[in-house]
Structure formats: C-alpha cells, structure tokens
Amino acid sequence: MRLLLATTNGGKLNEIVELMSGLALEIRTLADYPPTNPPEETGTTFAENARQKALFYAAHAGTMTVAEDSGLEIDALGGAPGVHSARFGGPETSYPHKFAIIEEQLGRIPTADRTARFVCALALADEGRVVFEARGTVEGLIAPAPRGTGGFGYDPIFFYPPFGCTLAEAGDRKSTVSHRGQAFRQLRRYLETGGLGARG
Numbered sequence: 001m002r003l004l005l006a007t008t009n010g011g012k013l014n015e016i017v018e019l020m021s022g023l024a025l026e027i028r029t030l031a032d033y034p035p036t037n038p039p040e041e042t043g044t045t046f047a048e049n050a051r052q053k054a055l056f057y058a059a060h061a062g063t064m065t066v067a068e069d070s071g072l073e074i075d076a077l078g079g080a081p082g083v084h085s086a087r088f089g090g091p092e093t094s095y096p097h098k099f100a101i102i103e104e105q106l107g108r109i110p111t112a113d114r115t116a117r118f119v120c121a122l123a124l125a126d127e128g129r130v131v132f133e134a135r136g137t138v139e140g141l142i143a144p145a146p147r148g149t150g151g152f153g154y155d156p157i158f159f160y161p162p163f164g165c166t167l168a169e170a171g172d173r174k175s176t177v178s179h180r181g182q183a184f185r186q187l188r189r190y191l192e193t194g195g196l197g198a199r200g
Contacts, residue, residue, distance in 0.1 A: 001024070001025055001026065001064070002025065002026045002027075002028050002063045002064060003020070003023075003025045003026070003027055003028065003063070003064050003065070003066060004028045004029070004030070004032075004033070004057060004058070004061050004063050004064065004065040004066070005017070005020075005027060005028070005029055005030075005066060006030060006053055006054065006057035006058075006065050006066065006067040007030070007067065007068065008030060008038070009152075011151070011152030011153065012068070012070075012152075012180065013029060015175065015178075015180055015181070015184075016066075016068075016180070016184055018175070019175070019180075019181060019184040019185065019188065020184065020187075020188060023188065023191060023192070025191070028061070028063065030057070033060065033061045036060050038053075038056075039052055039053055039056040039057075041053070041069070041083070043069070043083065044083065045083065045121070046069040046070060046071065046083060046119050046120070046121035046135075047069070047121040047123070047133065047135065049069035049083060049121075050067050050068050050069040050121045050122055050123040050133070051123045051125075051130050051133070053067035053068075053069065053123075054066060054067035054122075054123040054124060054125035054130060055123075055125045055128070055129075055130065057125075058125035058126060058127075058128075059128070064124065064125070064126040065124070065125050065126070066122055066123070066124045066125075066187060067122065067123055067125070068120055068121065068122040068123075068180065068183065068184075069083065069120075069121055070085070070118065070119060070120035070121070070179060070180060071083060071084070071085025071086065071118070071119060072085050072116060072117075072118055072119075072153075072154045072158070073116060073117050073118075073119060074102065074106075074114070074115075074116040074142060075115045075116060076106060076109055076113065076114060076115070077102075077105055077106070081098075081102075085153075085154070088101070089101050095153060095154070095156075096146070098154070099146050099154075099156070099157050102142065102157065103144065103145075106142060111141055111142070111143070111144060111159070112141070114141045114142035115139070115140075115141060116139075116140055116141060116142050116158065117137050117138060117139045117140065117179075118137065118138045118140070118154070118158060118167075118178065118179040119135070119136075119137050119179055120135065120136045120137075120178075120179040120180045120182070120183045121133070121134070121135045121183065122134050122135075122183045122184065122187060124187060124190075132187065132190050134182075134183040134184075134186035134187055134190075135182075135183060136178070136179040136180060136181065136182025136183035136184075136186070137179050137182070138160065138177055138178055138179045138182070140158050140159050140160045140161065140167075141158075141159045141161065142157055142158070142159070143156075143157045143158070143159040143166055145157075146166070146168070147165070147166045147168065147169055148165065148166045148167075148168025148169035148170075149168060150167075150168045150169065150170065150171055150174070151167050151168040151170070151174060155167040155168035155174070156168040160177065162177075163177075
C-alpha cells in the first residue's frame with residue numbers, strides 16, 4: 001500500500017519520512033510522479049489548505065496522499081504571518097529577510113510578550129475524500145535575534161521556553177515537541193490502529 005507525502009519542502013519531507021518510518025507502507029514523494037503545477041492555496045486556515053492539497057495530489061497520483069499546511073502565528077502581529085508564512089515578505093524572500101521584517105514589526109516589544117506558536121494541520125485523502133485530519137501546535141516566543149543552525153524555516157527565531165533555546169538549537173529534541181511531530185504522530189496512530197485495515 002502506498003502513501004504519497006505531498007510536499008516539495010525538503011526539510012518537511014525529511015521530518016515526515018522519519019516520523020512515518022516503520023509503517024507497513026510504501027512511502028512515495030512527488031518526485032515519483034509526473035510533474036504538475038501545485039494547487040492554488042486559497043484557504044484562510046491551515047486546515048483548509050491541507051485539505052485542498054491532499055485532495056489535489058491524491059487525484060493526480062491516484063493513491064492515498066497526506067498533505068500538510070503549517071506556519072507561524074505571532075500574537076502581537078494579529079496572528080501573522082499565519083497561512084502566508086512561506087510567502088511572507090514576498091515569494092522569493094529569504095528566511096533571514098523574513099526574520100528582519102518580523103523584528104522590525106515587533107519593534108520594542110519585550111521577549112516575554114512576543115508569544116507565538118507553530119501550527120501544523122494535515123489531511124489524509126483517499127479515493128476522492130478526506131479520511132483523516134490532525135492538528136499540532138507548539139507554543140513559544142519570538143527571539144530578538146536568530147539562533148542556531150539546525151531545523152529550517154522560522155526555527156532560528158522560535159524560542160521554546162521548556163528547552164531554553166530556539167528550535168534551531170534543539171537538535172533531536174525538536175521532533176518530540178514540534179507541531180509537525182504532534183500531527184504526524186496522530187496520523188501514525190490512525191494508520192496503525194485501523195486506518196489501513198479499514199481501507200482493505
């Protein structure tokens with residue numbers, strides 16, 4: 001039985017492959033299928049975008065597909081960048097530039113008031129419908145300057161108080177608390193405890 005991991009983000013793909021390892025599944029990526037233009041993400045929530053992508057790529061590949069949408073929500077910025085996290089500041093903007101924009105917008109707000117969270121919503125689509133959804137969140141603070149070389153995306157500016165460091169400094173501990181780890185562990189439990197059997 002095949003499962004397509006529908007993401008072109010190499011960092012996300014590496015995390016997801018590790019989280020799903022050991023399942024009785026043949027893991028596929030988009031590189032295993034004919035190229036296609038990605039669907040337009042028109043949802044106003046992470047969950048809506050995850051459903052759109054899962055249904056689109058499941059139809060394209062003709063196989064069970066999981067897609068996710070994730071990003072950073074900063075309370076002092078009204079939840080921005082939110083669903084626009086990947087395109088924040090413009091589609092070609094580097095993450096160091098995104099960090100600089102966020103720091104400029106936060107201004108003199110003290111670190112203790114820079115509350116934020118990472119959110120991940122995933123959807124599993126099969127035979128034209130969404131059959132499972134999950135959500136994971138991790139709460140933290142926006143650091144005044146990027147720290148650490150691990151992880152990817154916004155990890156260098158996301159300070160996680162229980163670890164006393166950013167997620168880019170957390171090493172292997174990141175997967176134990178990350179938003180993506182939470183969501184995909186829920187998917188793993190679903191597949192292990194009946195999701196695969198129900199599919200026949």
